[in-house]
Amino acid sequence: MYQLNIDIQDFLSNIWQKKPMVFRQAFKDFADPIAADELAGLACEEEVSSRIVVTQNEGKDWQVINGPFEDYDQYGEENWQLLVQAVNHWYPDSQPLVEAFRFLSDWRFDDLMVSFATPGGGVGPHIDQYDVFIIQGEGRRRWTVGDIGQYEQRNGNLTSPLIENFVPIIDEILEPGDMLYIPPGFPHQGFTLSLALSYSIGFRAPSQQELLTQLADYLIDENLGHKRFTSSEDRVGAGVVSANQQQEMMALLKQLAEEPQHYQTMLGKLLSQNRFELDICESEPVTAEELAEAIEEGAVLRRIGGLKVLRLENDNQHRLFINGNVFNYDAADDNHAQRLADDTELSGDTLTAMTQSSLQPMLLTLLEQGMFYLAEAE
Known part of the structure; x- marks a missing residue:
């Protein structure tokens, strides 16, 4: 079993979704739940989401190669990192590490991502829109974290999560059992100092876009939401939509979203789904x-x-x-x-x-x- 060695109540009150923090020896006598060769084996499977990130041009660029992978010899002994998503779906021995974080609601939990990195390996400076706990296993990695702010995306690529460099507010080397917590929006990057295994426990919440899309799909599927807009005024001019009419139309949506019979089923379905494939093996009926x-x-x-x-x-x-x-x-x-x-x-x-x-x-x-x-x- 993995026992999280932090003050959980203090964390929830003062740190959660507020600021990044390093916790030394968050797990005492930490033992890796999976070995590097076992992780490499998972990344060979078609159903498992994996990728390799190769550091290029002395740490100025990164190349991403998506799995599955047949071998790793071509990548050498330095400057690359293997990342495998949803390891908890496919490797039961990793589940006890996930259990240590169930003081947070299950609906938020995204997945356990495990990375194996060679010296010099990393994914570059980037910003995630979810909460993440990064636990250091075997090896050592240096982590830098910047403050929330406006950052230019690297090379002007608007679809890339990579950003230009940032000024660190955290610059620490993590040893086995240490943990780094990063809330959404804080830029960060890891640099591997020795062969290392790291464990990222991610927690994600739905966006406005996701909620609106799911609500619209649900209303269409269930043939709901037919109430039409009626205006309290119609004498502002032939080519004008008044500010009051605009607000009343949006209030119609708000009314719909505040009625439990319209949103509860949608929320339950949305929040109970996984982004990554589950290891489902259907069986014969059991009486x-x-x-x-x-x-x-x-x-x-x-x-x-x-x-x-x-x-x-x-x-x-x-x-x-x-x-x-x-x-x-x-x-x-x-x-x-x-x-x-x-x-x-x-x-x-x-x-x-x-x-x-x-x-x-x-x-x-x-x-x-x-x-x-x-x-x-x-």
Whole structure:
């Protein structure tokens, strides 16, 4: 298990989404959950999102090569970095590191990205629009972080995340077990001093664009949102849209977005989905009797890596949102639904009671779909 050695309440009150911070020995006696050769093996798989970034021109330019990769010999022993996204989806031994960050809500969690870097390797100065915790594993890396501000994109490329250089407000070398937290909007870059493994725990929130797009799609799919604009005035001139009319039209959208029956389903589906592919292996249907027998023999129920099981506070229905899908249950079983959302593993009497509730059809479906699986207790 990985125990995060920080004051979580102080972090949430004074640091989270406010300022970057280095935490020395955030994980004492840190042990890498994955080896470099195992990470390289994952990057050979078609389903896994990976890339190599090669440092060029003495650290002034970077070349990005997308995976999968068959071999790495061509890149030599310096000036490149392998990055593999959503390692927690494909490598179960990495899940305990993710669990250390569940003091933050699951809906925010994006993925665990793992990087292997050779001396001189890095991705250049850039800005991310999400929160990230970077934990240093094997090796040493120097990190610089700048303040929020206006930065020119490198070479004037408006589609590139790379920016021109910045003035550091943090300039530190991370050793194994150290952690760097960076909120959205702060420019940063890492420079590798020795062969190194780093772990990036990312947390992402939806943008206005994403929310509006999802809401529009939902209203169209459900044939909702037909209320038309009516004006309180119409005598301002033939070629004019008055300021008051403009505001009233936008108020029509605001009214729609404030009605739970219009936005809750959309939010639940959106926030329970993953950006990266899950390791889903569909199975043969499991009967209620087979499930009960497996539990009696000591089996535990586990969700696959990266799967989000969410509830909405003050929901107008009794339901769970799982990987963009909706599962309803009876009001009397709210406590079981809460356990399914909060716990990544269930067993014993708790699981037995759940299978005897209105959640039973949901569990059987999730097992068949490969979202959950039965395993031996460790």
